[in-house]
Amino acid sequence: MENKTAKEKLVHMFSEVDADIAARRELDPAADDQRDIDNEMEEDYNESEEGFRTRSIVSELEKQRTQIQRALEKIEDNSYGKCDSCNTAIGPDRMLAYPESIYCLDCQAKVDAQQSRSN
Numbered sequence: 001m002e003n004k005t006a007k008e009k010l011v012h013m014f015s016e017v018d019a020d021i022a023a024r025r026e027l028d029p030a031a032d033d034q035r036d037i038d039n040e041m042e043e044d045y046n047e048s049e050e051g052f053r054t055r056s057i058v059s060e061l062e063k064q065r066t067q068i069q070r071a072l073e074k075i076e077d078n079s080y081g082k083c084d085s086c087n088t089a090i091g092p093d094r095m096l097a098y099p100e101s102i103y104c105l106d107c108q109a110k111v112d113a114q115q116s117r118s119n
């Protein structure tokens with residue numbers, strides 16, 4: 001895949017993820033840090049399963065957004081398609097399926113394992 005095509009895809013993905021985050025935030029009063037949350041209804045929502053689910057989806061989407069942003073940076077600095085951790089080429093199949101990839105499969109597995117430990 002050409003970088004130009006990849007960039008177009010990524011820009012599109014970024015705006016979709018970004019809009020999704022904004023929409024979910026709007027539904028979730030607790031996700032908005034600026035707002036006063038000592039309202040009883042919001043506290044209930046906070047502790048509810050739905051509130052928890054929304055926040056975990058939003059945090060996943062934010063991770064995705066950060067990754068897409070990084071992939072776009074990699075296009076700019078000509079490291080797109082190379083692993084951010086070990087610098088080997090990420091397989092073209094993987095890049096095609098996941099244009100936002102910034103790690104090879106091995107490193108991605110390590111990163112995922114680290115993240116699930118820290119959660």
Ligand SMILES: [Zn+2]
Pocket residue numbers: 083084085086087088103104105106107108
């Ligand atoms: Zn790697």
